[in-house]
Amino acid sequence: MEGSNPNPVASDALEKKHALMLERLENLRQARKTGSGSEAAPSFESVASFLSRFSDAKRSIDAELFRLRALDPSAKPDVKPQLEALSVMIADLERLVAENSYFLPSYDVRSSLKSISDLKESLDGLSAKLVPRKKFSFKNKPLKKPQPVLSKEKVEFRVLDEEKSDLGGVRESPGFRSKKGNVLVKQFRVSEEGEGDFSLIDLDSCEVYLKGRFRALFVHRIKNCRIFVGPVLGSVLIEDVEGCLFMLASHQIRIHQAKMTDFYLRVRSRPIIEDCSVVRFAPYQLVYEGIEKELQESGLGEETENWSNVDDFRWLRAVQSPNWCVLPQEERIGVVEISDKREQCQDNYFVSS
The missing domain is CATH 2.160.20.70 (Pectate Lyase C-like)
Structure with a gap:
Protein backbone atom coordinates (compact mmCIF):
# COMPACT_ATOMS: atom_id res chain seq x y z
CA MET A 1 0.00 0.00 0.00
CA GLU A 2 1.38 3.34 -0.96
CA GLY A 3 2.34 5.46 2.01
CA SER A 4 0.55 8.76 2.53
CA ASN A 5 2.50 11.95 2.70
CA PRO A 6 2.22 13.69 6.08
CA ASN A 7 2.76 17.04 4.35
CA PRO A 8 -0.55 18.36 2.92
CA VAL A 9 1.32 20.40 0.28
CA ALA A 10 3.19 17.30 -0.84
CA SER A 11 -0.08 15.37 -0.86
CA ASP A 12 -1.62 17.97 -3.18
CA ALA A 13 1.45 17.83 -5.41
CA LEU A 14 1.22 14.04 -5.60
CA GLU A 15 -2.43 14.24 -6.60
CA LYS A 16 -1.64 16.78 -9.34
CA LYS A 17 1.27 14.65 -10.54
CA HIS A 18 -0.97 11.61 -10.73
CA ALA A 19 -3.60 13.53 -12.71
CA LEU A 20 -0.96 14.85 -15.14
CA MET A 21 0.39 11.35 -15.60
CA LEU A 22 -3.04 10.02 -16.51
CA GLU A 23 -3.55 12.91 -18.93
CA ARG A 24 -0.19 12.22 -20.56
CA LEU A 25 -0.96 8.52 -20.92
CA GLU A 26 -4.32 9.30 -22.48
CA ASN A 27 -2.67 11.67 -25.00
CA LEU A 28 -0.18 8.96 -25.90
CA ARG A 29 -2.97 6.45 -26.32
CA GLN A 30 -4.89 8.81 -28.60
CA ALA A 31 -1.74 9.49 -30.66
CA ARG A 32 -1.21 5.77 -31.06
CA LYS A 33 -4.84 5.26 -32.02
CA THR A 34 -4.69 7.89 -34.79
CA GLY A 35 -1.32 6.65 -36.02
CA SER A 36 0.51 9.90 -35.22
CA GLY A 37 3.57 10.46 -33.10
CA SER A 38 6.41 8.13 -32.18
CA GLU A 39 4.07 5.69 -30.45
CA ALA A 40 2.58 4.43 -33.72
CA ALA A 41 4.84 1.39 -33.84
CA PRO A 42 3.18 -2.05 -33.77
CA SER A 43 2.23 -2.99 -30.22
CA PHE A 44 4.23 -6.22 -30.16
CA GLU A 45 7.40 -4.28 -31.01
CA SER A 46 6.66 -1.71 -28.29
CA VAL A 47 5.96 -4.43 -25.71
CA ALA A 48 9.15 -6.26 -26.63
CA SER A 49 11.15 -3.03 -26.38
CA PHE A 50 9.66 -2.24 -22.98
CA LEU A 51 10.35 -5.73 -21.61
CA SER A 52 13.94 -5.53 -22.79
CA ARG A 53 14.50 -2.12 -21.17
CA PHE A 54 12.77 -3.23 -17.98
CA SER A 55 14.82 -6.43 -17.73
CA ASP A 56 18.12 -4.60 -18.30
CA ALA A 57 17.32 -2.03 -15.61
CA LYS A 58 16.14 -4.69 -13.16
CA ARG A 59 19.34 -6.73 -13.69
CA SER A 60 21.44 -3.65 -12.91
CA ILE A 61 19.51 -3.05 -9.68
CA ASP A 62 19.73 -6.72 -8.68
CA ALA A 63 23.48 -6.72 -9.28
CA GLU A 64 23.98 -3.64 -7.11
CA LEU A 65 21.78 -5.12 -4.36
CA PHE A 66 23.86 -8.32 -4.49
CA ARG A 67 27.09 -6.33 -4.21
CA LEU A 68 25.89 -4.36 -1.21
CA ARG A 69 24.61 -7.50 0.54
CA ALA A 70 28.15 -8.87 0.49
CA LEU A 71 29.46 -5.94 2.56
CA ASP A 72 30.29 -6.46 6.21
CA PRO A 73 27.94 -4.31 8.37
CA SER A 74 30.44 -4.42 11.26
CA ALA A 75 32.88 -2.44 9.11
CA LYS A 76 30.31 0.36 9.01
CA PRO A 77 30.66 1.09 5.31
CA ASP A 78 29.42 4.44 4.07
CA VAL A 79 26.70 3.15 1.73
CA LYS A 80 24.11 5.90 1.98
CA PRO A 81 24.97 7.34 -1.46
CA GLN A 82 24.67 3.87 -3.05
CA LEU A 83 21.36 3.20 -1.31
CA GLU A 84 20.01 6.56 -2.42
CA ALA A 85 21.14 5.86 -5.99
CA LEU A 86 19.34 2.51 -5.88
CA SER A 87 16.19 4.21 -4.67
CA VAL A 88 16.36 6.59 -7.65
CA MET A 89 16.89 3.68 -10.04
CA ILE A 90 13.83 1.89 -8.69
CA ALA A 91 11.78 5.08 -8.96
CA ASP A 92 12.92 5.45 -12.59
CA LEU A 93 11.88 1.86 -13.25
CA GLU A 94 8.47 2.54 -11.74
CA ARG A 95 8.11 5.63 -13.92
CA LEU A 96 9.02 3.52 -16.99
CA VAL A 97 6.08 1.22 -16.24
CA ALA A 98 3.69 4.13 -15.71
CA GLU A 99 4.69 5.85 -18.95
CA ASN A 100 4.25 2.67 -21.01
CA SER A 101 1.26 1.11 -19.26
CA TYR A 102 -1.21 2.51 -21.81
CA PHE A 103 -0.26 -0.16 -24.38
CA LEU A 104 1.05 -2.97 -22.16
CA PRO A 105 -1.04 -6.08 -21.51
CA SER A 106 -2.51 -6.20 -18.02
CA TYR A 107 -0.33 -9.18 -17.11
CA ASP A 108 2.88 -7.34 -17.99
CA VAL A 109 1.83 -4.29 -15.97
CA ARG A 110 1.02 -6.31 -12.89
CA SER A 111 4.13 -8.48 -13.24
CA SER A 112 6.34 -5.39 -13.57
CA LEU A 113 4.74 -3.72 -10.55
CA LYS A 114 5.25 -6.91 -8.53
CA SER A 115 8.95 -6.92 -9.47
CA ILE A 116 9.26 -3.28 -8.43
CA SER A 117 7.55 -4.02 -5.12
CA ASP A 118 10.04 -6.86 -4.49
CA LEU A 119 12.95 -4.54 -5.30
CA LYS A 120 11.66 -1.93 -2.84
CA GLU A 121 11.31 -4.58 -0.14
CA SER A 122 14.87 -5.80 -0.78
CA LEU A 123 16.20 -2.26 -0.62
CA ASP A 124 14.37 -1.59 2.65
CA GLY A 125 15.81 -4.76 4.18
CA LEU A 126 19.31 -3.91 3.01
CA SER A 127 19.04 -0.36 4.35
CA ALA A 128 17.97 -1.67 7.75
CA LYS A 129 20.98 -4.01 7.76
CA LEU A 130 23.66 -1.58 6.62
CA VAL A 131 22.33 1.66 8.11
CA PRO A 132 20.64 0.63 11.39
CA ARG A 133 18.76 3.19 13.37
CA LYS A 134 20.56 4.82 16.25
CA LYS A 135 19.84 3.44 19.70
CA PHE A 136 17.65 5.51 21.95
CA SER A 137 19.33 7.89 24.35
CA PHE A 138 18.05 10.63 26.60
CA LYS A 139 18.68 14.03 25.10
CA ASN A 140 17.21 17.44 25.47
CA LYS A 141 14.63 17.75 22.75
CA PRO A 142 13.69 21.09 21.22
CA LEU A 143 10.20 22.29 21.91
CA LYS A 144 7.69 21.48 19.22
CA LYS A 145 6.61 24.38 17.08
CA PRO A 146 2.96 25.29 17.49
CA GLN A 147 0.75 23.91 14.74
CA PRO A 148 -0.78 26.48 12.39
CA VAL A 149 -4.48 27.18 12.74
CA LEU A 150 -6.30 26.05 9.61
CA SER A 151 -9.08 28.07 8.05
CA LYS A 152 -12.40 26.58 7.08
CA GLU A 153 -11.37 26.82 3.42
CA LYS A 154 -8.08 24.97 3.93
CA VAL A 155 -8.54 21.92 6.11
CA GLU A 156 -5.54 19.66 6.49
CA PHE A 157 -5.80 16.19 4.97
CA ARG A 158 -4.57 13.84 7.68
CA VAL A 159 -4.47 10.55 5.82
CA LEU A 160 -1.09 9.50 7.19
Whole structure:
Protein backbone atom coordinates (compact mmCIF):
# COMPACT_ATOMS: atom_id res chain seq x y z
CA MET A 1 0.00 0.00 0.00
CA GLU A 2 1.38 3.34 -0.96
CA GLY A 3 2.34 5.46 2.01
CA SER A 4 0.55 8.76 2.53
CA ASN A 5 2.50 11.95 2.70
CA PRO A 6 2.22 13.69 6.08
CA ASN A 7 2.76 17.04 4.35
CA PRO A 8 -0.55 18.36 2.92
CA VAL A 9 1.32 20.40 0.28
CA ALA A 10 3.19 17.30 -0.84
CA SER A 11 -0.08 15.37 -0.86
CA ASP A 12 -1.62 17.97 -3.18
CA ALA A 13 1.45 17.83 -5.41
CA LEU A 14 1.22 14.04 -5.60
CA GLU A 15 -2.43 14.24 -6.60
CA LYS A 16 -1.64 16.78 -9.34
CA LYS A 17 1.27 14.65 -10.54
CA HIS A 18 -0.97 11.61 -10.73
CA ALA A 19 -3.60 13.53 -12.71
CA LEU A 20 -0.96 14.85 -15.14
CA MET A 21 0.39 11.35 -15.60
CA LEU A 22 -3.04 10.02 -16.51
CA GLU A 23 -3.55 12.91 -18.93
CA ARG A 24 -0.19 12.22 -20.56
CA LEU A 25 -0.96 8.52 -20.92
CA GLU A 26 -4.32 9.30 -22.48
CA ASN A 27 -2.67 11.67 -25.00
CA LEU A 28 -0.18 8.96 -25.90
CA ARG A 29 -2.97 6.45 -26.32
CA GLN A 30 -4.89 8.81 -28.60
CA ALA A 31 -1.74 9.49 -30.66
CA ARG A 32 -1.21 5.77 -31.06
CA LYS A 33 -4.84 5.26 -32.02
CA THR A 34 -4.69 7.89 -34.79
CA GLY A 35 -1.32 6.65 -36.02
CA SER A 36 0.51 9.90 -35.22
CA GLY A 37 3.57 10.46 -33.10
CA SER A 38 6.41 8.13 -32.18
CA GLU A 39 4.07 5.69 -30.45
CA ALA A 40 2.58 4.43 -33.72
CA ALA A 41 4.84 1.39 -33.84
CA PRO A 42 3.18 -2.05 -33.77
CA SER A 43 2.23 -2.99 -30.22
CA PHE A 44 4.23 -6.22 -30.16
CA GLU A 45 7.40 -4.28 -31.01
CA SER A 46 6.66 -1.71 -28.29
CA VAL A 47 5.96 -4.43 -25.71
CA ALA A 48 9.15 -6.26 -26.63
CA SER A 49 11.15 -3.03 -26.38
CA PHE A 50 9.66 -2.24 -22.98
CA LEU A 51 10.35 -5.73 -21.61
CA SER A 52 13.94 -5.53 -22.79
CA ARG A 53 14.50 -2.12 -21.17
CA PHE A 54 12.77 -3.23 -17.98
CA SER A 55 14.82 -6.43 -17.73
CA ASP A 56 18.12 -4.60 -18.30
CA ALA A 57 17.32 -2.03 -15.61
CA LYS A 58 16.14 -4.69 -13.16
CA ARG A 59 19.34 -6.73 -13.69
CA SER A 60 21.44 -3.65 -12.91
CA ILE A 61 19.51 -3.05 -9.68
CA ASP A 62 19.73 -6.72 -8.68
CA ALA A 63 23.48 -6.72 -9.28
CA GLU A 64 23.98 -3.64 -7.11
CA LEU A 65 21.78 -5.12 -4.36
CA PHE A 66 23.86 -8.32 -4.49
CA ARG A 67 27.09 -6.33 -4.21
CA LEU A 68 25.89 -4.36 -1.21
CA ARG A 69 24.61 -7.50 0.54
CA ALA A 70 28.15 -8.87 0.49
CA LEU A 71 29.46 -5.94 2.56
CA ASP A 72 30.29 -6.46 6.21
CA PRO A 73 27.94 -4.31 8.37
CA SER A 74 30.44 -4.42 11.26
CA ALA A 75 32.88 -2.44 9.11
CA LYS A 76 30.31 0.36 9.01
CA PRO A 77 30.66 1.09 5.31
CA ASP A 78 29.42 4.44 4.07
CA VAL A 79 26.70 3.15 1.73
CA LYS A 80 24.11 5.90 1.98
CA PRO A 81 24.97 7.34 -1.46
CA GLN A 82 24.67 3.87 -3.05
CA LEU A 83 21.36 3.20 -1.31
CA GLU A 84 20.01 6.56 -2.42
CA ALA A 85 21.14 5.86 -5.99
CA LEU A 86 19.34 2.51 -5.88
CA SER A 87 16.19 4.21 -4.67
CA VAL A 88 16.36 6.59 -7.65
CA MET A 89 16.89 3.68 -10.04
CA ILE A 90 13.83 1.89 -8.69
CA ALA A 91 11.78 5.08 -8.96
CA ASP A 92 12.92 5.45 -12.59
CA LEU A 93 11.88 1.86 -13.25
CA GLU A 94 8.47 2.54 -11.74
CA ARG A 95 8.11 5.63 -13.92
CA LEU A 96 9.02 3.52 -16.99
CA VAL A 97 6.08 1.22 -16.24
CA ALA A 98 3.69 4.13 -15.71
CA GLU A 99 4.69 5.85 -18.95
CA ASN A 100 4.25 2.67 -21.01
CA SER A 101 1.26 1.11 -19.26
CA TYR A 102 -1.21 2.51 -21.81
CA PHE A 103 -0.26 -0.16 -24.38
CA LEU A 104 1.05 -2.97 -22.16
CA PRO A 105 -1.04 -6.08 -21.51
CA SER A 106 -2.51 -6.20 -18.02
CA TYR A 107 -0.33 -9.18 -17.11
CA ASP A 108 2.88 -7.34 -17.99
CA VAL A 109 1.83 -4.29 -15.97
CA ARG A 110 1.02 -6.31 -12.89
CA SER A 111 4.13 -8.48 -13.24
CA SER A 112 6.34 -5.39 -13.57
CA LEU A 113 4.74 -3.72 -10.55
CA LYS A 114 5.25 -6.91 -8.53
CA SER A 115 8.95 -6.92 -9.47
CA ILE A 116 9.26 -3.28 -8.43
CA SER A 117 7.55 -4.02 -5.12
CA ASP A 118 10.04 -6.86 -4.49
CA LEU A 119 12.95 -4.54 -5.30
CA LYS A 120 11.66 -1.93 -2.84
CA GLU A 121 11.31 -4.58 -0.14
CA SER A 122 14.87 -5.80 -0.78
CA LEU A 123 16.20 -2.26 -0.62
CA ASP A 124 14.37 -1.59 2.65
CA GLY A 125 15.81 -4.76 4.18
CA LEU A 126 19.31 -3.91 3.01
CA SER A 127 19.04 -0.36 4.35
CA ALA A 128 17.97 -1.67 7.75
CA LYS A 129 20.98 -4.01 7.76
CA LEU A 130 23.66 -1.58 6.62
CA VAL A 131 22.33 1.66 8.11
CA PRO A 132 20.64 0.63 11.39
CA ARG A 133 18.76 3.19 13.37
CA LYS A 134 20.56 4.82 16.25
CA LYS A 135 19.84 3.44 19.70
CA PHE A 136 17.65 5.51 21.95
CA SER A 137 19.33 7.89 24.35
CA PHE A 138 18.05 10.63 26.60
CA LYS A 139 18.68 14.03 25.10
CA ASN A 140 17.21 17.44 25.47
CA LYS A 141 14.63 17.75 22.75
CA PRO A 142 13.69 21.09 21.22
CA LEU A 143 10.20 22.29 21.91
CA LYS A 144 7.69 21.48 19.22
CA LYS A 145 6.61 24.38 17.08
CA PRO A 146 2.96 25.29 17.49
CA GLN A 147 0.75 23.91 14.74
CA PRO A 148 -0.78 26.48 12.39
CA VAL A 149 -4.48 27.18 12.74
CA LEU A 150 -6.30 26.05 9.61
CA SER A 151 -9.08 28.07 8.05
CA LYS A 152 -12.40 26.58 7.08
CA GLU A 153 -11.37 26.82 3.42
CA LYS A 154 -8.08 24.97 3.93
CA VAL A 155 -8.54 21.92 6.11
CA GLU A 156 -5.54 19.66 6.49
CA PHE A 157 -5.80 16.19 4.97
CA ARG A 158 -4.57 13.84 7.68
CA VAL A 159 -4.47 10.55 5.82
CA LEU A 160 -1.09 9.50 7.19
CA ASP A 161 0.73 6.28 7.84
CA GLU A 162 0.40 7.31 11.48
CA GLU A 163 -3.38 7.24 11.19
CA LYS A 164 -3.29 3.88 9.46
CA SER A 165 -1.19 2.42 12.27
CA ASP A 166 -3.64 3.88 14.77
CA LEU A 167 -6.40 1.97 13.04
CA GLY A 168 -4.40 -1.24 13.48
CA GLY A 169 -5.12 -1.04 17.21
CA VAL A 170 -7.85 0.70 19.19
CA ARG A 171 -7.75 4.45 18.80
CA GLU A 172 -8.22 6.64 21.82
CA SER A 173 -10.79 8.81 20.06
CA PRO A 174 -14.50 8.40 20.81
CA GLY A 175 -16.39 5.98 18.62
CA PHE A 176 -18.54 2.90 18.19
CA ARG A 177 -16.66 -0.39 18.55
CA SER A 178 -17.40 -4.11 18.52
CA LYS A 179 -21.16 -3.98 17.87
CA LYS A 180 -23.35 -6.37 15.91
CA GLY A 181 -26.91 -5.87 14.70
CA ASN A 182 -27.37 -2.50 16.43
CA VAL A 183 -28.58 0.98 15.50
CA LEU A 184 -25.91 3.47 16.59
CA VAL A 185 -26.66 7.20 16.78
CA LYS A 186 -24.37 10.12 17.63
CA GLN A 187 -25.34 13.82 17.65
CA PHE A 188 -22.26 16.08 17.65
CA ARG A 189 -22.36 19.42 19.41
CA VAL A 190 -22.87 22.54 17.31
CA SER A 191 -19.71 24.66 17.39
CA GLU A 192 -17.57 26.69 15.00
CA GLU A 193 -14.75 24.14 14.93
CA GLY A 194 -16.90 21.02 15.23
CA GLU A 195 -15.97 18.11 17.44
CA GLY A 196 -12.80 16.01 17.13
CA ASP A 197 -12.06 12.58 15.67
CA PHE A 198 -14.55 9.73 15.66
CA SER A 199 -13.99 6.01 14.98
CA LEU A 200 -16.08 3.10 13.72
CA ILE A 201 -14.28 -0.17 14.39
CA ASP A 202 -15.33 -3.84 14.25
CA LEU A 203 -19.00 -3.35 13.40
CA ASP A 204 -21.18 -6.03 11.81
CA SER A 205 -24.72 -5.60 10.44
CA CYS A 206 -25.22 -2.20 12.10
CA GLU A 207 -26.88 1.05 11.09
CA VAL A 208 -24.88 4.14 12.06
CA TYR A 209 -26.14 7.75 12.05
CA LEU A 210 -23.65 10.54 12.79
CA LYS A 211 -25.20 14.02 12.77
CA GLY A 212 -23.40 17.35 13.20
CA ARG A 213 -19.90 18.50 12.28
CA PHE A 214 -16.66 16.84 13.38
CA ARG A 215 -13.02 16.86 12.25
CA ALA A 216 -12.14 13.35 11.05
CA LEU A 217 -13.65 9.89 10.68
CA PHE A 218 -11.73 6.60 10.89
CA VAL A 219 -13.43 3.38 9.76
CA HIS A 220 -11.89 -0.07 10.22
CA ARG A 221 -13.20 -3.62 9.84
CA ILE A 222 -16.84 -2.94 8.99
CA LYS A 223 -19.12 -5.58 7.46
CA ASN A 224 -22.70 -5.43 6.17
CA CYS A 225 -23.33 -1.98 7.68
CA ARG A 226 -25.13 1.18 6.55
CA ILE A 227 -23.30 4.36 7.57
CA PHE A 228 -24.84 7.85 7.26
CA VAL A 229 -22.59 10.79 8.18
CA GLY A 230 -22.95 14.56 8.33
CA PRO A 231 -20.14 17.00 7.35
CA VAL A 232 -16.55 16.00 8.15
CA LEU A 233 -14.29 19.07 8.21
CA GLY A 234 -11.07 17.17 7.47
CA SER A 235 -10.60 13.67 6.13
CA VAL A 236 -12.24 10.25 6.12
CA LEU A 237 -10.09 7.10 6.14
CA ILE A 238 -11.84 3.81 5.44
CA GLU A 239 -10.08 0.46 5.66
CA ASP A 240 -11.20 -3.16 5.36
CA VAL A 241 -14.95 -2.93 4.68
CA GLU A 242 -17.27 -5.31 2.85
CA GLY A 243 -20.92 -5.35 1.84
CA CYS A 244 -21.58 -1.85 3.20
CA LEU A 245 -23.25 1.41 2.23
CA PHE A 246 -21.60 4.73 3.12
CA MET A 247 -23.10 8.20 2.76
CA LEU A 248 -20.36 10.76 3.51
CA ALA A 249 -19.58 14.46 3.10
CA SER A 250 -15.93 15.40 3.60
CA HIS A 251 -13.05 17.41 2.21
CA GLN A 252 -10.99 14.30 1.40
CA ILE A 253 -11.78 10.60 1.43
CA ARG A 254 -9.41 7.64 1.11
CA ILE A 255 -10.62 4.06 0.87
CA HIS A 256 -8.48 0.94 1.36
CA GLN A 257 -9.52 -2.70 0.92
CA ALA A 258 -13.21 -2.17 0.26
CA LYS A 259 -15.28 -4.90 -1.39
CA MET A 260 -18.83 -4.88 -2.75
CA THR A 261 -19.60 -1.51 -1.15
CA ASP A 262 -21.54 1.56 -2.32
CA PHE A 263 -20.39 5.10 -1.55
CA TYR A 264 -22.68 8.16 -1.74
CA LEU A 265 -20.28 11.11 -1.52
CA ARG A 266 -19.95 14.85 -1.47
CA VAL A 267 -16.22 15.55 -1.46
CA ARG A 268 -14.02 18.56 -2.27
CA SER A 269 -11.18 16.51 -3.83
CA ARG A 270 -11.08 13.32 -5.87
CA PRO A 271 -11.80 10.21 -3.77
CA ILE A 272 -8.87 7.80 -3.63
CA ILE A 273 -9.24 4.02 -3.61
CA GLU A 274 -6.54 1.36 -3.13
CA ASP A 275 -6.84 -2.43 -3.22
CA CYS A 276 -10.60 -2.19 -3.75
CA SER A 277 -12.99 -4.24 -5.86
CA VAL A 278 -16.65 -3.94 -6.88
CA VAL A 279 -17.12 -0.50 -5.33
CA ARG A 280 -19.72 1.92 -6.74
CA PHE A 281 -20.19 5.67 -6.34
CA ALA A 282 -23.16 8.05 -6.34
CA PRO A 283 -23.90 11.61 -5.10
CA TYR A 284 -24.55 12.40 -1.44
CA GLN A 285 -28.26 12.46 -0.52
CA LEU A 286 -28.45 12.75 3.26
CA VAL A 287 -31.04 15.04 4.85
CA TYR A 288 -31.68 16.08 8.44
CA GLU A 289 -32.65 19.29 10.19
CA GLY A 290 -29.83 21.83 9.93
CA ILE A 291 -27.61 19.87 7.55
CA GLU A 292 -27.62 22.49 4.79
CA LYS A 293 -26.23 25.12 7.17
CA GLU A 294 -23.65 22.64 8.49
CA LEU A 295 -22.53 21.80 4.97
CA GLN A 296 -22.14 25.47 4.09
CA GLU A 297 -20.16 26.22 7.25
CA SER A 298 -17.92 23.23 6.53
CA GLY A 299 -17.08 24.33 2.99
CA LEU A 300 -19.17 21.51 1.54
CA GLY A 301 -22.21 23.45 0.43
CA GLU A 302 -21.61 23.03 -3.30
CA GLU A 303 -21.77 19.80 -5.26
CA THR A 304 -18.38 19.39 -6.98
CA GLU A 305 -19.25 16.19 -8.90
CA ASN A 306 -16.02 14.69 -7.54
CA TRP A 307 -17.97 11.68 -6.31
CA SER A 308 -17.57 10.32 -9.85
CA ASN A 309 -13.90 11.38 -10.30
CA VAL A 310 -12.33 8.46 -8.47
CA ASP A 311 -8.57 7.84 -8.45
CA ASP A 312 -7.57 4.18 -8.22
CA PHE A 313 -3.95 4.22 -7.01
CA ARG A 314 -3.59 0.55 -7.92
CA TRP A 315 -4.58 1.13 -11.56
CA LEU A 316 -1.93 2.90 -13.64
CA ARG A 317 -3.45 2.47 -17.08
CA ALA A 318 -5.22 5.36 -18.77
CA VAL A 319 -8.40 3.37 -19.35
CA GLN A 320 -11.18 3.12 -16.74
CA SER A 321 -10.28 1.09 -13.67
CA PRO A 322 -12.32 -2.13 -13.44
CA ASN A 323 -12.40 -1.85 -9.65
CA TRP A 324 -15.08 0.89 -9.43
CA CYS A 325 -18.03 2.27 -11.37
CA VAL A 326 -20.84 4.80 -11.12
CA LEU A 327 -23.86 3.36 -9.31
CA PRO A 328 -26.73 3.01 -11.83
CA GLN A 329 -29.56 5.48 -11.21
CA GLU A 330 -32.17 2.74 -10.85
CA GLU A 331 -30.15 1.05 -8.08
CA ARG A 332 -29.61 4.13 -5.90
CA ILE A 333 -31.46 4.39 -2.60
CA GLY A 334 -32.54 8.02 -3.06
CA VAL A 335 -32.77 10.73 -0.39
CA VAL A 336 -32.24 9.51 3.19
CA GLU A 337 -34.01 11.53 5.91
CA ILE A 338 -32.62 10.97 9.42
CA SER A 339 -34.04 13.94 11.38
CA ASP A 340 -35.92 11.57 13.66
CA LYS A 341 -32.76 9.69 14.71
CA ARG A 342 -31.91 10.66 18.28
CA GLU A 343 -29.30 9.50 20.77
CA GLN A 344 -31.00 7.19 23.24
CA CYS A 345 -29.98 4.75 25.95
CA GLN A 346 -32.82 2.32 25.45
CA ASP A 347 -33.95 -0.48 23.20
CA ASN A 348 -31.54 -0.96 20.32
CA TYR A 349 -29.82 2.45 20.40
CA PHE A 350 -26.43 3.28 21.83
CA VAL A 351 -24.68 6.53 22.69
CA SER A 352 -21.03 7.07 21.88
CA SER A 353 -18.72 6.89 24.90
